[in-house]
Amino acid sequence: MSRQDAVARASDYFDRGAFRADLARRVALPTESQTGTSLDALRAYLTGEIIPNVERLGFTWRIVENPVPGYGPFLIAERHEADGLPTVLTYGHGDVVFGQAEGWRAGLAPWTLVEEGERWYGRGTADNKGQHTINLAALEQVIAARGGKLGFNCKLLLEMGEEAGSPGLRAIAEQERAALAADVLIGSDGPRLSAARPTVFLGSRGAFNFELEVDLREGGHHSGNWGGVLANAGTLLAHAITTLVDAKGRILVEGLKPTEIPAAVRAALADITVEQNPGDPAIDPAWGEPGLTPAEKIFGWNTLEVLAFKTGAPEAPANAVPPKAKATLQLRFVVGTDPETIIPLVRAALDAHGFPQVSVKPSRMATFAATRVDPTDPWVEWALASIKATTGKTPALLPNLGGSLPNDVFALILGMPTIWVPHSYPSCSQHAPNEHLLAPVAREALQLMAGLFYDLGEDGSRIVKARAA
Numbered sequence: 001m002s003r004q005d006a007v008a009r010a011s012d013y014f015d016r017g018a019f020r021a022d023l024a025r026r027v028a029l030p031t032e033s034q035t036g037t038s039l040d041a042l043r044a045y046l047t048g049e050i051i052p053n054v055e056r057l058g059f060t061w062r063i064v065e066n067p068v069p070g071y072g073p074f075l076i077a078e079r080h081e082a083d084g085l086p087t088v089l090t091y092g093h094g095d096v097v098f099g100q101a102e103g104w105r106a107g108l109a110p111w112t113l114v115e116e117g118e119r120w121y122g123r124g125t126a127d128n129k130g131q132h133t134i135n136l137a138a139l140e141q142v143i144a145a146r147g148g149k150l151g152f153n154c155k156l157l158l159e160m161g162e163e164a165g166s167p168g169l170r171a172i173a174e175q176e177r178a179a180l181a182a183d184v185l186i187g188s189d190g191p192r193l194s195a196a197r198p199t200v201f202l203g204s205r206g207a208f209n210f211e212l213e214v215d216l217r218e219g220g221h222h223s224g225n226w227g228g229v230l231a232n233a234g235t236l237l238a239h240a241i242t243t244l245v246d247a248k249g250r251i252l253v254e255g256l257k258p259t260e261i262p263a264a265v266r267a268a269l270a271d272i273t274v275e276q277n278p279g280d281p282a283i284d285p286a287w288g289e290p291g292l293t294p295a296e297k298i299f300g301w302n303t304l305e306v307l308a309f310k311t312g313a314p315e316a317p318a319n320a321v322p323p324k325a326k327a328t329l330q331l332r333f334v335v336g337t338d339p340e341t342i343i344p345l346v347r348a349a350l351d352a353h354g355f356p357q358v359s360v361k362p363s364r365m366a367t368f369a370a371t372r373v374d375p376t377d378p379w380v381e382w383a384l385a386s387i388k389a390t391t392g393k394t395p396a397l398l399p400n401l402g403g404s405l406p407n408d409v410f411a412l413i414l415g416m417p418t419i420w421v422p423h424s425y426p427s428c429s430q431h432a433p434n435e436h437l438l439a440p441v442a443r444e445a446l447q448l449m450a451g452l453f454y455d456l457g458e459d460g461s462r463i464v465k466a467r468a469a
């Protein structure tokens, strides 16, 4: 009954092929959530895989139907060990993006786990079946190592619609607030900073998409006969965009960017190098906010991207003054930017520069809020120390992911600190053909999660008390 024993059991679970077998079975279930036609597979993943697994670990469970019709159910499970112990909520998603079977390399297929050297290919190996399989297995090894105990209470929320934008997740969190209440979230999704370096991230950037549109008149008019006396919608829209973001990608509107990077965030980012791997595009050093490192630009700042821009008919240009133009822009933002203010700020900037003809409205894409635990939170320090004790490596600490995930559900609706320990890596091809998990990363992840859950049983109560004080 020791920490070493828990970590050794986790290694053994990998080494004897049990992890591979569990993951292969789960990958074989085509749990695509974006099709809207895979409800049986989504439910089967819970009833056939996850429920038997958590029952073995002593959880009680219930399936909660999605309040949004046509989307997969949720699993809420709980292992109550004793009153007065700290409670951990963990999260995963059993759905995957489209299989995209035609796009995979010869010899590979989305619903079959194929091992090639260190790479284990298959849809969901990285996002997210491999990751929550690792965490459930780590819990199981700790229970075995502690003679049937964890030393904390554990709750699980598994959703089956994350890749479809988590429909119903926020409503379930509101409705099941008491059932999901916990002292901390420890979850795994997304990539490590690099394959070799264990990573902890504490939240995510937010994302808000909006559309700019110029609609001056019906139909195009001959550019020879009318050009020079009719306003050009494309020209107007291009200039309107330059009042928001300059030619170097720098945001020009106060309020659409942070006023500063907090000292603790800056300190964490000082240790982060944005890796350039083979196949990655080269970073443009002069692009973005001047004076920031690449890590500060991605993880500590806001970016405004022009995602799409259309005027006239680009595929068959006509000699005409285009009457209409439309662009979709996206603001990725860190904590401190309120998404409710984005449209009014853009409107005010356009008006101030004389572009009343340019309309602005939110896109239909879901808005993600920005969340970030304070990097000096006791849970953060504890998690980093635990991972270092297991792996001998200093983990990378990202105050938030550059991308977005529904962390606002845990941080804002459920109001708990959020510690994410990702088990994938940047080149895993998640969401594309040839998705894969790296076997050595999975093995190390099993070990460090076993260590983390073991340490939680030792240190959890102390940290909960320290935070309360």
Ligand SMILES: [Zn+2]
Pocket: 127, 163, 430, 431
């Ligand atoms: Zn995903």
